[in-house]
Amino acid sequence: MTRILHRQISHSYPVAATARGVIIHDSAGKEYIDASAGAAVSCLGHSHPDVLAAMHKQLDQLAYAHTSFFTSQVAEELADDLIAHAPKGIGRVFYVSGGSEAVEAALKLARQYFVERGELQRRFIIARRQSYHGVTLGALAIGGREWQRKQFGPLLIETHHVSAVYEYRDKRAGETVEAYGARLADELESKIDALGSENVIAFVAETVVGATLGAVPAVPGYFRRVREICNRHGILLILDEVMCGMGRTGTLHACEQEGISPDLMAIAKGLGGGYAPIGALLIQEKIFNTVAEGSGAFLHSHTYMGHPLACAAALAVQRVIRRDDLLENVRRQGDYLSRRLNERFGNHPFVGDLRGRGLFQGIEIVSDRGTKEPFDPSYRLHARIKHEAMARGLMIYPMGGTVDGTRGDHVLLAPPFIIDSATIDTIVERLADAIDAAVAA
Ligand SMILES: Cc1ncc(COP(=O)(O)O)c(C=O)c1O
Numbered sequence: 001m002t003r004i005l006h007r008q009i010s011h012s013y014p015v016a017a018t019a020r021g022v023i024i025h026d027s028a029g030k031e032y033i034d035a036s037a038g039a040a041v042s043c044l045g046h047s048h049p050d051v052l053a054a055m056h057k058q059l060d061q062l063a064y065a066h067t068s069f070f071t072s073q074v075a076e077e078l079a080d081d082l083i084a085h086a087p088k089g090i091g092r093v094f095y096v097s098g099g100s101e102a103v104e105a106a107l108k109l110a111r112q113y114f115v116e117r118g119e120l121q122r123r124f125i126i127a128r129r130q131s132y133h134g135v136t137l138g139a140l141a142i143g144g145r146e147w148q149r150k151q152f153g154p155l156l157i158e159t160h161h162v163s164a165v166y167e168y169r170d171k172r173a174g175e176t177v178e179a180y181g182a183r184l185a186d187e188l189e190s191k192i193d194a195l196g197s198e199n200v201i202a203f204v205a206e207t208v209v210g211a212t213l214g215a216v217p218a219v220p221g222y223f224r225r226v227r228e229i230c231n232r233h234g235i236l237l238i239l240d241e242v243m244c245g246m247g248r249t250g251t252l253h254a255c256e257q258e259g260i261s262p263d264l265m266a267i268a269k270g271l272g273g274g275y276a277p278i279g280a281l282l283i284q285e286k287i288f289n290t291v292a293e294g295s296g297a298f299l300h301s302h303t304y305m306g307h308p309l310a311c312a313a314a315l316a317v318q319r320v321i322r323r324d325d326l327l328e329n330v331r332r333q334g335d336y337l338s339r340r341l342n343e344r345f346g347n348h349p350f351v352g353d354l355r356g357r358g359l360f361q362g363i364e365i366v367s368d369r370g371t372k373e374p375f376d377p378s379y380r381l382h383a384r385i386k387h388e389a390m391a392r393g394l395m396i397y398p399m400g401g402t403v404d405g406t407r408g409d410h411v412l413l414a415p416p417f418i419i420d421s422a423t424i425d426t427i428v429e430r431l432a433d434a435i436d437a438a439v440a441a
Contacts, residue, residue, distance in 0.1 A: 014390075019046030022416050022423060024395070032390070035415045035427045036397035040210060040243045040360065043270040044317055044326075045416035051275050051316040058312035067306050075306040078315045082280065085252055087261035091285035094298065095278065095306040099242035100134025102266035102279040103204075106238045107138045108300050110202045110264060113236070113287050116294035124195050125157070126188065127204040130164040130405070132211045133240050133266075142204050145212055146405035160195060162187050164209060165218040168353040168364060169372065169403065181222035189229050197233035202263075207254035210243035211399055214362030214410030216355055217249075223258035236263040236287075242279065243360075246270030247321055247417060250331040250358030257357070263287060273317040276310035326417040333419050334358035340428045341413075348432075350439055359417060364402060365409045365435065374408040377401075382409040384438035394430040411435075 006013060015027040022045050024032045037043060044051060058074060065072060079093040094109070096102050107125060114122040127133070129144035140149055141156035144164065149156065163170065163184055171180040192200055203226065209216045230237040239262040244254040248270055251257055255265070264287065268279030291298055304310075321327065338354070338361060345351040345363060352366035365385070367375045375381045382398035389396045402408030415427065 021045045021047075022419060030393060032393050032395050033423060033427055033430070034395045035413055035431075036395050037270075037414050037416050038274060038395070039269070039397055040248060040412070040414035041269045041274040043247060043273045043417050044320055045418045046274075048273075048275075048317075048320060050320050051273065051313055054312050054316035055275060055309060058309055062308050064307060064309070066303070067301070072306065072308045072311070074308050074311045074315060078311045078318075081315060081318055082282065086282050087253055087255055087265065089261050089284045089286070090265065090282045092283040092288040094281040094283060095311070096268075096280065096302060097277040097304050097307070097310070098134075098279045099240075099266065099268035100136040100139045101302065102242060102268050102281050103133045103139040103142070103238075103240055104136050105281045105300055106204070106240075106264045106266050107142070107202070109281065109283065109287065109291075109298055110236045110238060112295075112299060113290050114201060116290045119198070121199055122201045123158070124160060124200045125202055125204060126160045126162060126191055126195075126200060128164045128206075128209075129161045130166065130212045130402075131204075131206050131209060131240075132243075133204065133206075134242070144405070145401065147401060160191055162191050164213060164216070165222055166213060166216060167219055168216075168355070171219075177219040178221050181219040182225060185222060185225035185229060188226060189233075192229070192233050192235065197235065200233065200235050202236040202238045203230055204238040204240060206240045206242075206244060207258065208244035208249055208357060208360060210360070210412065211397070213402060214355070214364060214399065214412050215244075215357070215360045215414075216362065217254075217357050218258065223255070223260050227260040230263075238262060238264045238266070240266045242266050242268040243414075244357075246318075247327050247330055248358060248360045248414060250327060250334055252327065254357070271317070272310055272314040275313035275317065276307070277304075278307070278310035278314050321417065329419075330358045330417050333415075333421065333424060334361070336421050337361055337413065337415070337419075337424050337428075340424055344428050344432050348435075350435065356413075359413075359415055359419065361413045363411045363413070363431075365411070365439075374403055377407050381438060382411070384441055385409070385411060385434055388434035388437040388441075389431065392430045392434055394427060394434065396431060396434075 127142040265282040272278040353364040382400040397412040
């Protein structure tokens with residue numbers, strides 16, 4: 001009997017015993033290809049010797065020193081490294097221990113920024129439906145997964161939602177992608193007008209939507225227009241790159257491919273690659289300066305922020321990615337993965353859409369390609385696909401509720417950046433078998 005309150009109480013989880021590269025072994029000796037890097041976390045794969053060495057070295061020097069007393073050399077070095085490669089205007093880093101904490105910090109710093117400026121009336125956050133920003137109360141409030149928010153409704157801050165960019169289902173027949181993107185940006189502006197722009201704190205979006213939609217990028221021009229709208233109304237743009245950032249889409253930050261820079265950006269997962277819990281909030285200098293010249297302190301902190309061991313892990317991960325030019329491999333193998341998925345599933349009767357960027361690829365499953373009708377949610381196809389994949393030694397990240405929070409299924413693939421073509425071939429074949437078995441069951 002387990003004493004752990006696991007994610008699914010009735011599910012019996014295999015015990016992960018050892019891991020190396022893209023393979024995890026369970027305690028029964030079974031091998032799994034980690035084709036999703038867990039949940040888009042293990043960007044370097046498992047047991048990377050350089051990361052382990054950096055962590056051992058840090059442990060021998062300093063494991064922990066509380067940040068109300070000290071800073072540490074490794075935390076400073078990581079911050080310098082992050083800022084050296086950050087989007088334009090980003091000049092400061094606030095450390096946390098994961099994605100939800102990074103989003104929570106973004107919401108509070110955004111509010112405090114306006115308080116410091118005397119704009120106390122600003123209280124609204126606008127976010128998008130079909131997004132995931134985490135489970136803490138602020139992050140949950142702005143998230144768009146209705147099934148997850150519903151029961152906690154009375155505890156959540158007031159948030160307003162606009163449409164996600166979801167070309168496969170929501171672009172109208174005959175509408176160009178540019179016109180579609182402009183329509184969605186106009187929807188944001190109408191929402192701001194309705195709330196009164198002087199009352200709005202920020203607009204929050206995942207640059208490429210991960211867990212809820214399955215690797216859906218925005219259409220060209222959308223984020224540029226969003227940036228202009230936020231600027232015009234004096235509203236902060238917060239990007240959540242917890243899942244899609246830190247190289248996953250082929251550039252260090254996904255927003256580089258959109259040609260914009262956010263005011264605040266949440267990063268986590270690939271930052272430490274799973275070697276230690278770490279996330280960060282990247283901050284524009286203008287926001288930092290407002291607080292520095294105002295009250296002088298961000299009224300928000302955690303016991304484990306800037307943990308030296310976590311910072312050492314993240315610094316080593318980021319250095320290996322650069323030294324080994326792994327973003328080039330993300331782009332090259334990402335193209336290969338996309339090609340192989342198109343070859344294998346392009347005419348598959350139950351695959352409606354293939355999308356993604358770099359090593360961040362999504363497959364939307366439908367019961368009818370013509371009508372795009374999803375499977376009946378009570379069938380829990382996504383859970384069946386995961387079960388069949390695990391039985392075949394394949395870790396993938398399927399999810400339900402793709403279409404509207406209840407209906408729809410997709411599979412997210414996000415293999416480690418060290419993946420090779422032969423392993424991708426195996427992933428695609430095992431995935432096809434798993435989908436076919438789940439549909440037939
Ligand atoms: C886009 C995004 N934001 C935030 C989070 C929350 O991160 P964490 O689970 O580390 O709290 C996630 C986790 O999947 C995510 O994908």
